Amino acid sequence: MRRGARILCMNNYSFSKHHEVSGKTRWKCSKCSSKGCKASVTIIDGSAFFTTTDRGARILWIQDFSFSKHSDAQYVTSVRGARQLVLNGYTYCVKHVLGSKLHWICSTHHSKGCRAKVHTMNDSVCSQLGAHTHPPRLISHQVEILTNFCNDMFMNQ
Structure with a gap:
């Protein structure tokens, strides 16, 4: 039997579910978000997602490709x-x-x-x-x- 809230694990980091709206689910750093960490993951309809690094850089992931400025x-x-x-x-x-x-x-x-x-x-x-x-x-x-x-x-x- 599972206890507690679900977490998202990605690249050895854990994220807590922040909110879900219109097919988009945003997860924030579960360890340091209270200390100002900007790391997050936004999943769009379960197929593509954005990640935000701890310094605020956003990266779009589609399949195995990343797109970043x-x-x-x-x-x-x-x-x-x-x-x-x-x-x-x-x-x-x-x-x-x-x-x-x-x-x-x-x-x-x-x-x-x-x-x-x-x-x-x-x-x-x-x-x-x-x-x-x-x-x-x-x-x-x-x-x-x-x-x-x-x-x-x-x-x-």
Whole structure:
């Protein structure tokens, strides 16, 4: 038999249900919200959700993709099955592996002279070197997912 209120566990953090309105459920940090922590999760109709970091940055999650206006790095799998780094709309592929440090190069325009590089250690960005010679582009699958989500949201209003 279960006792107490339900909690949401995500990435080793726990959230308490704050309120539920029109298919949206908001969960707040169960440990530090009384101390001003801004971390929260908003679930929309059980499929997509927003997370807010403890510093207030909002991230939209649809399927396994995150959409943020901040420079958070994320990792995706290419069409051919290789792991890629996505940072600020640019995609990178691994050039060198030196222990736990990875050197990434621009995956779309390196052969056309783009020398932008990123170094990561244990999946955390250590440095960004060089400037891209082209504008960023979203991965077509991300654009399709985001477009479908937005269309569904506006059609249901």
